[in-house]
Amino acid sequence: MEDTIYLASSQHKLWSFTPESLSSVRKATNAAAAAQVREAIMRAREKKMMNGGVVKSGNSNGMVDSDIGTPADGSGNGNGVGADGLALGPDEKEIECLTAEEELKLVRYYCRKIMDIATVFEFPTNIKATAPTFLRRFFTRTSPMTYHPKTLLTTILYLTTKTENHYIHLKDFSSKIPKSSPEEILAPEFVVAMGLRWCFEVKHPFRGLEGAIMELVKVSEGKYIHPTHPTTSDPQETNTFNPPTPAEWQAKLHNLPPLPTSPHLPPKPRIERAHGKARSILSGPVLLTDAYFLFTPPQIYLSSIYLVDPPLAHFFLDLKHPYPHQSSLLQTLKSIIESCAEEVRKGGEPGAQISKEEMDEVKRIDRKLYFCRNPEKVDLVGVSKQAKRGVTEDEESGTGGNGEAERREREVKKRKLEREKSFREGEELFGSQTK
Amino acid sequence: MTIRTGGIGAPLPLGSSKSSATAPGLQNAFIENKPPKAKPIASAPPAAPAKLGAELAEDLNEEIKNKYTKDKKIGEGTYAIVYLGHTKTQPPTRVAIKKIKAQTILTSGLSMDAIREVKYLQELHHPNIILLLDVFSSKNQNLNLVLEFLDGDLEMIIKDTRGIMYSLADMKSWMLMALRGVWWCHTNHVLHRDIKPNNLLISSTGVLKLGDFGLARSLSDPYRPMTHNVITRWYRPPELLFGARFYSTAVDVWSLGCVLAELLLRVPFIAGNSDVHQVELICNVLGTPNEENWPGVTSLPGYAVPSNNPGQPPGFWETMFGHSGHEGVRLLKGMMELDPRKRVSAKSALEDPWFRIEPRPTRPDKLPRKGGTEGERKVGEDLQRVAGGDEGEPGGGMGGPRGGNGSMAARGKGVARKLDFGGL
Numbered sequence: 074m075e076d077t078i079y080l081a082s083s084q085h086k087l088w089s090f091t092p093e094s095l096s097s098v099r100k101a102t103n104a105a106a107a108a109q110v111r112e113a114i115m116r117a118r119e120k121k122m123m124n125g126g127v128v129k130s131g132n133s134n135g136m137v138d139s140d141i142g143t144p145a146d147g148s149g150n151g152n153g154v155g156a157d158g159l160a161l162g163p164d165e166k167e168i169e170c171l172t173a174e175e176e177l178k179l180v181r182y183y184c185r186k187i188m189d190i191a192t193v194f195e196f197p198t199n200i201k202a203t204a205p206t207f208l209r210r211f212f213t214r215t216s217p218m219t220y221h222p223k224t225l226l227t228t229i230l231y232l233t234t235k236t237e238n239h240y241i242h243l244k245d246f247s248s249k250i251p252k253s254s255p256e257e258i259l260a261p262e263f264v265v266a267m268g269l270r271w272c273f274e275v276k277h278p279f280r281g282l283e284g285a286i287m288e289l290v291k292v293s294e295g296k297y298i299h300p301t302h303p304t305t306s307d308p309q310e311t312n313t314f315n316p317p318t319p320a321e322w323q324a325k326l327h328n329l330p331p332l333p334t335s336p337h338l339p340p341k342p343r344i345e346r347a348h349g350k351a352r353s354i355l356s357g358p359v360l361l362t363d364a365y366f367l368f369t370p371p372q373i374y375l376s377s378i379y380l381v382d383p384p385l386a387h388f389f390l391d392l393k394h395p396y397p398h399q400s401s402l403l404q405t406l407k408s409i410i411e412s413c414a415e416e417v418r419k420g421g422e423p424g425a426q427i428s429k430e431e432m433d434e435v436k437r438i439d440r441k442l443y444f445c446r447n448p449e450k451v452d453l454v455g456v457s458k459q460a461k462r463g464v465t466e467d468e469e470s471g472t473g474g475n476g477e478a479e480r481r482e483r484e485v486k487k488r489k490l491e492r493e494k495s496f497r498e499g500e501e502l503f504g505s506q507t508k
Numbered sequence: 509m510t511i512r513t514g515g516i517g518a519p520l521p522l523g524s525s526k527s528s529a530t531a532p533g534l535q536n537a538f539i540e541n542k543p544p545k546a547k548p549i550a551s552a553p554p555a556a557p558a559k560l561g562a563e564l565a566e567d568l569n570e571e572i573k574n575k576y577t578k579d580k581k582i583g584e585g586t587y588a589i590v591y592l593g594h595t596k597t598q599p600p601t602r603v604a605i606k607k608i609k610a611q612t613i614l615t616s617g618l619s620m621d622a623i624r625e626v627k628y629l630q631e632l633h634h635p636n637i638i639l640l641l642d643v644f645s646s647k648n649q650n651l652n653l654v655l656e657f658l659d660g661d662l663e664m665i666i667k668d669t670r671g672i673m674y675s676l677a678d679m680k681s682w683m684l685m686a687l688r689g690v691w692w693c694h695t696n697h698v699l700h701r702d703i704k705p706n707n708l709l710i711s712s713t714g715v716l717k718l719g720d721f722g723l724a725r726s727l728s729d730p731y732r733p734m735t736h737n738v739i740t741r742w743y744r745p746p747e748l749l750f751g752a753r754f755y756s757t758a759v760d761v762w763s764l765g766c767v768l769a770e771l772l773l774r775v776p777f778i779a780g781n782s783d784v785h786q787v788e789l790i791c792n793v794l795g796t797p798n799e800e801n802w803p804g805v806t807s808l809p810g811y812a813v814p815s816n817n818p819g820q821p822p823g824f825w826e827t828m829f830g831h832s833g834h835e836g837v838r839l840l841k842g843m844m845e846l847d848p849r850k851r852v853s854a855k856s857a858l859e860d861p862w863f864r865i866e867p868r869p870t871r872p873d874k875l876p877r878k879g880g881t882e883g884e885r886k887v888g889e890d891l892q893r894v895a896g897g898d899e900g901e902p903g904g905g906m907g908g909p910r911g912g913n914g915s916m917a918a919r920g921k922g923v924a925r926k927l928d929f930g931g932l
Binding site: 279 | 564565568569616618620623624626627630631633643645649651696725726728729732
């Protein structure tokens with residue numbers, strides 16, 4: 074039954090991959106975005122040429138480049154900020170786009186960030202875990218060159234509070250994020266929701282872990298009764314094979330090989346130790362990896378136990394599959410758990426800070442991204458307003474008149490500067506934790 | 509026919525989620541509307557996901573939007589407009605398109621109602637749950653839900669005392685289908701939290717489907733409180749009236765019990781005009797909850813009861829509901845146990861002998877129903893909701909701010925007021 078439910082879930086249907094299919098989706102996303110970025114930058118350059126704008130090169134501090142340009146400001150670039158990618162003539166420089174690997178590293182960094190912000194808010198685990206999952210899902214089929222992950226962090230987190238039934242008023246949410254405005258948080262909400270294909274359910278491994286731990290505790294108390302197994306292929310077997318008794322399971326648990334790293338622990342403290350450590354793996358490192366894309370929630374929680382106490386994880390699998398006919402299934406499961414553990418290991422140690430190498434690499438990628446962002450998707454507030462009004466740029470210039478256009482342009486510029494400032498301040502608040 | 513006929517006799521076969529396949533027509537629509545490229549499951553050939561990767565979400569959105577035509581508006585409220593529409597396929601399938609208006613004032617972006625509805629309907633595929641075919645955003649950033657078109661609901665049928673006669677077998681059939689839908693929610697750890705006759709929708713082939721998931725939520729983790737301010741008052745169980753913050757699937761079972769009673773009586777069974785009155789009426793019928801009949805009840809935060817009332821004598825139930833048979837009365841009482849821990853589950857209700865003894869439940873396509881233009885109008889009304897409140901608004905206290913408009917309660921009241929019992 075659980076399997077059937079999982080197979081019908083959007084997590085399985087839309088967001089499950091083999092390593093190969095995941096990597097090919099990412100490559101395709103990257104290639105398509107790169108093509109679009111090149112076209113958009115060319116369009117913007119042409120427009121600039123037509124307007125005869127002379128543009129100075131802006132600052133290139135990679136970490137504060139929250140705005141490079143705005144969709145409609147091809148002509149109004151006199152303030153020297155932004156539009157770097159556009160500063161060169163069409164023949165001057167080939168636009169160098171991010172690779173899929175670079176994109177992934179960037180996304181991983183922002184998964185950390187979004188969890189940091191969730192921690193500041195003291196949000197419950199399910200939000201802390203869903204937000205980075207949304208981020209990863211979104212950027213599987215959308216490139217950071219199209220939308221910079223940084224500009225979507227608060228949007229995704231706020232959306233997560235709603236999907237996880239932890240409603241907090243937008244004003245209160247935005248007031249805790251320095252200088253962010255409700256408008257900015259909401260502007261890309263539809264973009265995010267669309268990118269998530271309007272699927273908001275994330276199936277996490279946490280409850281599964283709790284269940285396994287409860288059952289292990291039962292075993293340690295000698296109270297575990299094996300449920301009659303309905304799926305045996307051989308009806309004879311059910312009659313002839315008796316699974317171990319509760320006392321036998323208890324003894325097996327007691328006699329598990331000790332962990333090399335820890336002193337010999339009696340079963341109960343050992344289970345508690347595994348519980349705590351597995352939980353911290355699930356609520357941190359796992360979310361920096363592709364585990365949710367490649368494995369199911371039970372595989373993930375089992376691998377988290379496996380990482381902290383391999384004999385205990387194997388014991389649990391044996392406990393659940395005691396019949397002889399299940400032995401090949403059991404072997405398969407054990408090897409899946411191992412490959413899942415392999416993936417989870419990539420998330421690093423729980424609570425570990427980002428390494429200097431990783432940080433430097435992220436900074437490099439972000440600087441590179443500064444020159445290959447899709448200029449048409451930078452001013453998200455503007456894009457969203459435009460979408461809301463349902464007018465295209467062309468229509469507007471046709472009917473809106475000059476006064477209106479200028480006023481808007483001024484507004485856009487003002488907002489842009491404000492946002493830049495606020496982001497710098499935001500970086501100070503949240504950046505201190507990871508840098 | 510839509511529900512396998514074997515299914516009607518034996519209560520559980522829909523459990524197998526193989527049967528999450530729906531009515532034949534709808535299933536086709538479902539398949540047509542979800543092209544395979546939207547499902548790059550792990551085993552899919554690399555070519556399929558590669559194509560998907562190349563699509564911008566915006567393009568996909570356009571593609572989805574272009575699959576449907578809106579025909580006419582069939583209802584409008586403050587927060588949503590419902591259109592009758594059809595697919596551009598041959599032959600076309602009728603659909604309901606519920607457009608949730610972008611809120612302009614006091615906006616928190618996508619409303620919780622909309623998010624809940626989308627979230628759960630995306631996951632719950634079952635013949636007795638309304639089918640969400642697609643979601644798209646239209647150019648003004650309005651959210652559009654494409655739902656299967658259902659042209660009636662149980663409230664219309666119950667209230668039409670002059671036009672529609674129905675039998676015990678019919679009632680069994682409706683209850684069976686409703687219980688299956690609820691059971692499927694519960695199996696998926698989802699609480700519906702707004703079960704009442706006008707959320708039990710009826711398809712043109714007579715199949716009953718649970719609709720309106722705007723108040724639904726997943727079961728909370730242990731020790732995480734939930735709001736008690738849900739479920740329209742007349743269908744609200746005593747634990748919620750007493751302000752319980754930790755509750756379970758039993759809340760939906762109580763509501764369905766009220767629906768069963770209403771089917772039998774053709775008027776709402778326990779229809780209080782305030783929460784206090786509602787408690788009073790429940791006590792009148794079932795007796796005042798106390799530590800004896802419901803251990804722990806006195807420590808619920810909102811526990812307040814009128815003076816000790818013994819409730820109705822056993823004969824009351826037989827008198828009121830005897831026409832459902834002895835088993836029917838027993839099931840009803842089981843669903844309306846005061847103590848939620850003693851209340852039957854949706855699963856055990858489905859297994860109740862009542863459904864297996866004569867008269868057997870009617871096949872859905874043989875059920876009495878009401879349709880036509882009135883159905884359309886009614887569906888328009890039902891599908892659009894007043895924006896719901898949220899966990900965390902007054903009475904919620906999920907760490908969110910106070911001072912909202914108590915909209916969950918307001919919503920319930922609004923609906924209750926809308927009902928007209930003068931003619932009954």
